[in-house]
Amino acid sequence: MQPLLAEEAVDLERLRRERGTRLATAMTESGVDALVTIGLPNVHYTTGLESRGCDSARAHYERPVAVTLSGDPHPHIFAPSPEAVPEDLPEDHLHPSLCVETGHGVRALAGFLAAKLGHGGGRVAVDEYTAAMFEQLSPALPNCEIADGSRLMAGIRLRKTRDELLCIRRAQHINEQAMHRVLPLLRSGVHQNELSGAFVSEIHALGASSNEIDPIWQVIAPSLSDNPFSLNGDVPFPRTSSGHRLERGDVVWVDTGITVHGYASDFGRTWIVGPDPSPTLRQRSQFERWKDVIARVSEEIRPGASGLDLVRAAERGEPTRPWMDHFYLAHGVGLNSAEMPLVGTDMGEAFDASIELREGMVLVLEPAIWEDGYAGYRSEEIAVVWEDGCRFLSDFPYTPFEETPA
Amino acid sequence: MSGEPGLSSLSHEPPIDLVALRQERLARCLAEMKRTGVDVLLLSRDSNATFAAGSRRLWYAGSRPFGPTCIVVRKTGAVHLMTVHEDGIPPEIPRENLYGFAWGTSTFMASVMAVPGVDEAQRIGVDAMTPAYARLLKDALPQVEWVNGEELMIRARSEKSPAELACIRGAMAITHSAINDVLAAIEPGVSEAALRSLFVRRAAEYGVTIPAFEASFLVSPREAPTAPSFPIRRSGAPRALREGDVVNLDAGIMLAGYEGSVACSTVCTNSGHSVAPLASLAQRWRDTMDSMLEVCLPGRPITELRQAYRKSGEPLPAMLIAHGVGLGMEPPIVPGISHPEDTDTTPLERHDVLALQAYVFEDGVGGYLGREIVRLTPEGPEVLRPLDLKPLSQ
Incomplete structure (x- = not known):
């Protein structure tokens, strides 16, 4: 790698593009059809969405949720702050916020995944569960295999761009x-x-x-x-x-x-x-x-x-x-x-x-x-x-x- | 809790008895466990650990993945805590109820399993989970029925005692005091970052360094972007204030774990710039808020808040129009624009303290952001506003 220059500035667009490439490769390698991220650092990685720093309770109840689908270069974002999503996000990938702390929110998320994955279902990796997701996500997706998304994320975050x-x-x-x-x-x-x-x-x-x-x-x-x-x-x-x-x-x-x-x-x-x-x-x-x-x-x-x-x-x-x-x-x-x-x-x-x-x-x-x-x-x-x-x-x-x- | 400048407005209130508060909270937690037949709670969240144990934890921004760091056992009534040391652990929790931290999950699981009552539990509540802990716990405790411990804790936490209300009022008093200092500093040329710097410095002088969220003092956009974006600034690179800018002020701090926040708006001017456009926005904001206040009664479904907002003639915003307030943000969570399938119809009766928020926007002028913190009573909502806040009292 070339030395980091003293005045070199962050290129946010290149940062998002390179993270996206790593994510897509890792999803293909691990056979993941859909990746659900709810942990703020992981949502940040998968979407480029910068959330305002806050106390943990607020991070739980007012958090963005991201769904990355295999083969789709853009994530779907359920965003509490739609004005903060990257400008190149297609309009049909931006959704109203979902509260995955509640049964309604989890069922809405499951409905979205089922619609995107179709009748055959697929392999859905999840980085973390809320208590409501732990209880209800798997039963709401009977045709899907739920996998550990935290390992996938830790793997791609290991080496920095x-x-x-x-x-x-x-x-x-x-x-x-x-x-x-x-x-x-x-x-x-x-x-x-x-x-x-x-x-x-x-x-x-x-x-x-x-x-x-x-x-x-x-x-x-x-x-x-x-x-x-x-x-x-x-x-x-x-x-x-x-x-x-x-x-x-x-x-x-x-x-x-x-x-x-x-x-x-x-x-x-x-x-x-x-x-x-x-x-x-x-x-x-x-x-x-x-x-x-x-x-x-x-x-x-x-x-x-x-x-x-x-x-x-x-x-x-x-x-x-x-x-x-x-x-x-x-x-x-x-x-x-x-x-x-x-x-x-x-x-x-x-x-x-x-x-x-x-x-x-x-x-x-x-x-x-x-x-x-x-x-x-x-x-x-x-x-x-x-x-x-x-x-x-x-x-x-x-x-x-x-x-x-x- | 006296002697701090930001709390001087509350000097007529009795001091908060934190020992009694901890006892009362644990009793409410155990009562909810009994009612729902939950034998053990494995908790990770700061808000829940504060409620059950009253321990003081190091504050980090944002969320952390689940780990069983606070265990409540119904049969013994005991609270067990993961900790490195005894600092911040309440004296009523004996040393033998503390267990050490371990990076190795098998070592850590052994500590959890050694807590008396865990291995015989039939029903365990958890406040979150990770895929890795889900495997470990299900393997170690195959007989257990796993239930939603976050929901249980929220039920136990929803009714606020007088001591809890005093904490919320205290947190609001400090936020109000620091925001009043920020209001006095608003003038053309000042940067948004400098206002945030001033707020955190003042809050620290009032004794508090833990934010509910990063305080923001941001110039409202004047022109509406295309949908589905939303004409508000809640983050982004700081700007310098200019004559005639509408500024949205939004800040909150945590006192003894309880949140107190304030949001209001003002015009940046030192040359007598006409405040008429803002006055009209402020009036529309007031009407929207009053419309929501009318339905803030125990027993009313929370969907009525959304209807009340719309009834005022304002479009629903891409932000929460209401949320519970306690050990940080709590249910009910009422978004303005919401996912069509994510609709909560719970009645308001259980939720004692609510933050109501409205944001009204006028193309070419800007947006007015404001919040009221209210306590529900059968006679109607009581607005908690310990200090005089200039823009709202105009």
Whole structure:
């Protein structure tokens, strides 16, 4: 792939076209006649429809529903916001919204599928069910086989197109620009909500599509025993933010995410509350160990490497696995803030070994170094698997440990 | 719940007893399980987990696929929660009722099966499902009859207690306060993005960072596009406001899990631009809203809302004209333009708090968007409007 140019902009039309091609190929390969998507990221992928960011309850009850038919380049969209569908969608593919949380809505969806598939029925893949779909969709389609559409979608979302990478890069850039403006506020007496308000305010001014997660500014106590009880004995991260006031010297684990055209950023850093914070020698050595893990892992990233190769590289020389037990060493990012591939999870070595890195995959590396009694260091970097190794999309300094960007 | 600037308008109200609220909600959930013969609920949705357990979860935008992260067992009356740690877990839920998260579905299923009462359940309600969990659960529990747990939870949630109403009013007060700040900032040259920035900053100052949806302060289109599109802007690249633009303001936040939202419209002017065209739109909006308010009575079928909207002479819009309000958006969901086969004729009696929305458009002028939040009572709808909102009071 050609290098991503500094000023290169997202080509939304090419993005939709290339996603459509991947979708059509996958549907043919898996013998799917109709694909029903109701999960917002999947609807976004199959239709190009950008939904306004919202709370989950609203996402359930006011969501677009998409039906992609084999051999038809355009999806059918049951859209709550018809003005937001791509302009090239044929008029007969745009339908009034359907509420698939209710029996009426599910029966209307089944009626539509039955009419399109005809008497012979067919293979209908579904990415998720509402409770009403789980109860009523299969009985309403007696001639159809219902298949798992989530695997199909996860498969085609694994390797990113050029425009998907550009979207993620843009999201990460906006996220980091906003953080440059928030960092000076990290002084004794500031409360978490103030930082969140400043951050979300900045991302909108900078052109983000939406905020993806309530920002995390978690104060980490030096010892596990001084943090809230965690079920696996690891660091109780992440915790929700509140009106909690930060104090000078607090170690703060930051985690935020925003979207651009649906694609997510992932920003993670360890900060120390100022003014003029200066890490201790111990804190500096944690940071150096973290940097070494990143260096060892990124050296292994290339097409053909396995997830287990990354795990082994991260573990080398460390007394325990240098990441949190309930998370992973690395996760993908795209239309979800954490998606496949997941590397270093509790699914074990065989699963990690089964992950083959391929060009265009995106990995968020999030090792964490913990020294009980002295807290720890955790930050995140976004790496793209490139033909000859990896390229980083993140570019933020390790303040106050080091002032040069990643 | 006092001391926050946005809530000062509610200072005469008693503080919300969150402990009593949690007890009362779980009791309503268990009563609905008893009534419908459901032994166990496997819940994944934030709104349902908040109702059954009262736990505080990290907020993400949009929907997540199903996973059994909150389990309610009727026989023991216990709530079991998936969590990484104890922060945000109410004290009445003992540590032994917490189970850890696992990426491996077999490990995770073992935790679910270990919850006392799950393996002997005959009827289990789920609030959503994925194809993968459908296979796993049906294999692990072949004897079980699977039922619609979302519907069960919605029934349990529909009647709002005084404490729940106080949460909704609080959320509305914060939204109103922040929207009033946005209204004061509207002038030619200001960008739509800057108004959104201002709203989230003000809401955070009032103590809330969780939105019900991305706030939008958008210039209404002046010309109608061709059908089936619809002459409204609800998203898209931000523009700068110009003299004489009609601006639709729409925002909402979540307080203790409860939604409070406001929508209204105004004209952008600092040179005494005539507001006459907007005044006429506002009047048409008021007539449409009044027509809907007339049928907002317990027992009336929700289809009457659509008839009432049309009776005012306005075409039905491509947006919801009504929806329930509680732990976020709830049924009834009443679309303006709807799919012909997707018609809900449920009576309104169960639904306590409703958002009513109307949008009236005039070619060459723009569109007027507005919303009223009402509580149904046998005597008629009570409009919940804790603060003075300038455009509506004109």
